[in-house]
Amino acid sequence: MSLQQIIFGVLSVISLVSALGVVLSKNPVTSVLCLIVTFFTIAGHYIMLNAQFLAVVHIIVYAGAIMVLFLFVIMLMNLNAEIEPQKRNWLKYAGAISGGAFLVVLLAALREASMPALLPGSNEIGLISNLGKTLFNQYVVPFEVSSILFLSAMVGAVVIGKKEN
Numbered sequence: 089m090s091l092q093q094i095i096f097g098v099l100s101v102i103s104l105v106s107a108l109g110v111v112l113s114k115n116p117v118t119s120v121l122c123l124i125v126t127f128f129t130i131a132g133h134y135i136m137l138n139a140q141f142l143a144v145v146h147i148i149v150y151a152g153a154i155m156v157l158f159l160f161v162i163m164l165m166n167l168n169a170e171i172e173p174q175k176r177n178w179l180k181y182a183g184a185i186s187g188g189a190f191l192v193v194l195l196a197a198l199r200e201a202s203m204p205a206l207l208p209g210s211n212e213i214g215l216i217s218n219l220g221k222t223l224f225n226q227y228v229v230p231f232e233v234s235s236i237l238f239l240s241a242m243v244g245a246v247v248i249g250k251k252e253n
Contacts, residue, residue: 096136103129116162120155127151141216 106129109122127150134143223231 092136096133099129099132099136103133117159120159120162123158124151124155127155141219 103126106122106125110119110126113119113122127146131143131146131151134140134146
């Protein structure tokens, strides 16, 4: 067994355990902290795939910004079990059925998926230069549309957050 396989196995086990901690934890703060651990292990998988840029962006955006935002929102909310309405049983069953249906669709999609073969000796798989070339050659229009969408979202946030005098 090589060192890469051992690291992959350890990262996978930690990722699965922390993902289960997200779902099964009754405390929302613990759930968010488990999600941060999951994001770091996924970034470790990105590094093993030679996608260093994606790993760094993943840590900065998800584990850094979004999870801190979630943690602050959860801490600012008043999560008291006595005043929170209890969920009905049919809602739990509906969630289980929809989750099972999603799992069946996901497994069917993964069964039909195929991985393209990598060229032996190719070191430039996850580098930012290849990402930039692909992004600006093949996906220019969606990239520009998303930038316009982000710009309009920022303008909307400023308009909504502006105080009226």
